[in-house]
Amino acid sequence: MNTFYHSTRGNSETVTSKQAILTGIAPDGGLFVSDQLGDAKLDLAQVASQTYHETAAQVLSALLDDYQKDEIESCVAGAYGDNFDTSAVTPVSALGDDWLLELYHGPTCAFKDVALQMLPRLMSCARKGDGRNVMIVTATSGDTGKAALAGFADIEGCGVTVFYPDGKVSDIQRLQMATQEGSNVAVCAIRGTFDDAQTEVKHIFANQELAQRLAERGTMLSSANSINVGRLVPQVTYYFDAYAQLVRNGSLSVGDAVDFCVPTGNFGDVLAGYYAKRLGLPVGKLIVASNTNKVLTDFLETGTYDRRRDFVKTISPSMDILVSSNLERMLYYLTDGDCERVSSFMRDLAERGFYTLPGALLAKLRETFDCGFATDDETRATIRSAWKQHHVLIDPHTAVAKTVLDRKEHGGNQRVCLSTASPYKFSADVLSALGASVDGLDGFACMDELQRLTGIAAPTQLSTLRSKDVLHKDVVDRDQMPDFVESSCKRVFA
Numbered sequence: 393m394n395t396f397y398h399s400t401r402g403n404s405e406t407v408t409s410k411q412a413i414l415t416g417i418a419p420d421g422g423l424f425v426s427d428q429l430g431d432a433k434l435d436l437a438q439v440a441s442q443t444y445h446e447t448a449a450q451v452l453s454a455l456l457d458d459y460q461k462d463e464i465e466s467c468v469a470g471a472y473g474d475n476f477d478t479s480a481v482t483p484v485s486a487l488g489d490d491w492l493l494e495l496y497h498g499p500t501c502a503f504k505d506v507a508l509q510m511l512p513r514l515m516s517c518a519r520k521g522d523g524r525n526v527m528i529v530t531a532t533s534g535d536t537g538k539a540a541l542a543g544f545a546d547i548e549g550c551g552v553t554v555f556y557p558d559g560k561v562s563d564i565q566r567l568q569m570a571t572q573e574g575s576n577v578a579v580c581a582i583r584g585t586f587d588d589a590q591t592e593v594k595h596i597f598a599n600q601e602l603a604q605r606l607a608e609r610g611t612m613l614s615s616a617n618s619i620n621v622g623r624l625v626p627q628v629t630y631y632f633d634a635y636a637q638l639v640r641n642g643s644l645s646v647g648d649a650v651d652f653c654v655p656t657g658n659f660g661d662v663l664a665g666y667y668a669k670r671l672g673l674p675v676g677k678l679i680v681a682s683n684t685n686k687v688l689t690d691f692l693e694t695g696t697y698d699r700r701r702d703f704v705k706t707i708s709p710s711m712d713i714l715v716s717s718n719l720e721r722m723l724y725y726l727t728d729g730d731c732e733r734v735s736s737f738m739r740d741l742a743e744r745g746f747y748t749l750p751g752a753l754l755a756k757l758r759e760t761f762d763c764g765f766a767t768d769d770e771t772r773a774t775i776r777s778a779w780k781q782h783h784v785l786i787d788p789h790t791a792v793a794k795t796v797l798d799r800k801e802h803g804g805n806q807r808v809c810l811s812t813a814s815p816y817k818f819s820a821d822v823l824s825a826l827g828a829s830v831d832g833l834d835g836f837a838c839m840d841e842l843q844r845l846t847g848i849a850a851p852t853q854l855s856t857l858r859s860k861d862v863l864h865k866d867v868v869d870r871d872q873m874p875d876f877v878e879s880s881c882k883r884v885f886a
């Protein structure tokens with residue numbers, strides 16, 4: 393039986409997973425969800441003895457079951473080949489008494505690669521027989537943008553347009569995007585925050601006149617952010633695979649519960665952990681770790697989600713987010729599929745800037761989710777202590793999670809911290825956290841010094857950026873974004 397998807401804001405119209413992936417976001421602005429989530433469970437004992445690829449195929453088949461077996465197998469083989477620098481894809485390593493799930497071994501050195509090496513392949517299968525070109529429109533706070541560009545560059549019938557907040561991503565993140573080659577790519581900075589970019593991208597998806605003009609040229613829009621279910625689903629795999637690795641190294645017996653601590657801004661990565669739980673993974677707690685933009689911590693502590701606060705630029709820029717899109721999916725499952733209620737929360741968030749969960753719902757949410765936040769100073773101290781005490785070099789986002797995890801009382805479960813990016817994407821801040829002076833040093837001088845100090849080599853795809861030409865220099869205001877998308881479509885699909 394096929395799994396059907398519908399909007400979080402209404403269930404009268406259903407689509408297959410291929411259609412959901414192709415469309416990206418539901419026409420009413422909601423996110424695609426399936427009521428069959430968790431009907432199919434993975435066999436844990438079997439997972440423990442499988443390769444990453446085998447588990448990925450099972451996860452995808454369970455959640456995207458209108459894809460044929462051979463389509464899934466070819467997507468998995470293509471996504472997780474020698475484009476990752478380890479055949480383990482996402483290895484687990486020790487950090488003191490806890491574990492790090494290393495998610496940065498892909499082509500752009502961030503966890504987004506795990507899904508964005510897969511999404512273009514899923515999209516190509518979904519496009520078969522459709523005939524329309526797809527322009528992927530993506531907002532990024534630093535990592536998704538480059539991973540989407542790398543994944544979709546030169547993919548037949550697809551283009552990719554990325555918007556990032558000017559001055560609010562690391563130097564290396566900016567250069568990764570600004571140097572992207574490919575005839576089907578467009579990159580543009582915006583004057584504003586990630587939230588401005590993401591909100592405007594959602595407006596662009598809802599813009600019927602633009603959609604009509606693009607349709608006349610045979611083009612449709614879709615998303616590579618975690619609002620697209622095809623971005624979310626591949627991330628479920630690494631929760632299962634981390635568990636399997638811990639069983640294999642003797643730290644767990646099949647059936648033991650594990651806690652995961654996840655640095656997250658848009659709530660996609662931690663939601664993938666919730667999906668894993670629904671698919672049968674024995675998850676104890678999912679700990680949501682935030683930086684000073686602690687809208688999620690406040691929500692999980694008080695039940696009020698309130699975006700009406702000052703945006704703070706931090707040293708963990710990928711999490712500098714005040715509107716966490718995927719929380720909408722969690723609200724759907726939390727309310728047992730009450731689309732009316734989800735719509736009303738989302739209306740309140742858009743119109744009043746906040747909404748409040750009733751106490752019973754908050755209590756239910758807290759059965760699975762815990763939370764905490766770290767300031768920049770606390771984050772730096774954790775980078776320093778991880779290096780000094782354990783000789784493990786971590787990036788600021790990972791350090792946010794480790795700070796939060798260290799503060800929690802140890803309940804006895806094995807604990808896994810998601811390590812979401814290479815420290816070398818944030819060379820200056822990591823170097824300075826280790827106590828070195830960064831005065832007068834640019835990003836690459838910091839990278840060199842960090843290598844010298846730690847003896848850990850920077851990934852080649854980051855160190856070679858210094859010799860690449862900057863190809864994308866546009867900067868626009870938020871209200872110019874629709875025009876930028878339209879002209880990108882005309883150029884790419886001329």
Ligand SMILES: N[C@@H](CCOP(=O)(O)O)C(=O)O
Binds near residue numbers: 534536616660661710
């Ligand atoms: N943290 C992201 C922001 C967008 O989140 P996504 O998971 O929905 O793509 C980034 O680094 O770009």
